[in-house]
Amino acid sequence: MNRVSRCMLSAATAVCMGALAVPAGAGERDKKFFQAIEGTWVGPGEIIAGKYKGTKFTCNFAGSTPQKKLGMTLDGGCRVGVFSQKMTASVEASGAAGYKGMFMDGARGEGLDIISGNVVDGNKVVFAINRNDLRGIMQARLPDEDTMRVTVSVKVDKTMVPVIGMNLKRVDAASVGAIAKE
Secondary structure (H helix, E strand, O other): OOHHHHHHHHHHHOOOOOOOOOOOOOHHHHHHHHHHHOEEEEEEEEEOOOOOOOOEEEEEEEEEOOOOOOEEEEEEEEEEOOEEEEEEEEEEEOHHHOEEEEEOOOOOOOOEEEEEEEEEEOOEEEEEEEEOOEEEEEEEEEEEOOEEEEEEEEEEOOEEEEEEEEEEEEOOOOOOOOOOOO
């Protein structure tokens, strides 16, 4: 995978990050959203536009929230065929910007910066992403407690074009079988 496609795939993983300031009183709603991200998530994704259109991948993430701050971290990786890439995304509350953070090592390295964001409602978050001339958004939605849908869009001319889509399922540690005692 080249640097740009790895960067775009990084954006998709971070699952879960917007473009407006956090409204007053939104802290409890945001906290509930981020707590809903906690746990283990797996699922398929696809590059839906651009040079690598049609490329399918699979991701695994562990979601966590910081003890004393409002925000979240997704840590894990994605796989395309035999190739895998470690991925990490973190965001924290940041005053007027809403949330700020980074994917991988941020735009100074090979990743992306999250320059602003907010929880739009109780089940969706939107984050503005940035790397050099690349501008875009990542949107994560929780339609139910066990499903997370992520879309990454980039600005092409004056239009936001969706480039990556993911559909993750919660797979928190659960017993998948047991041996009966006699």
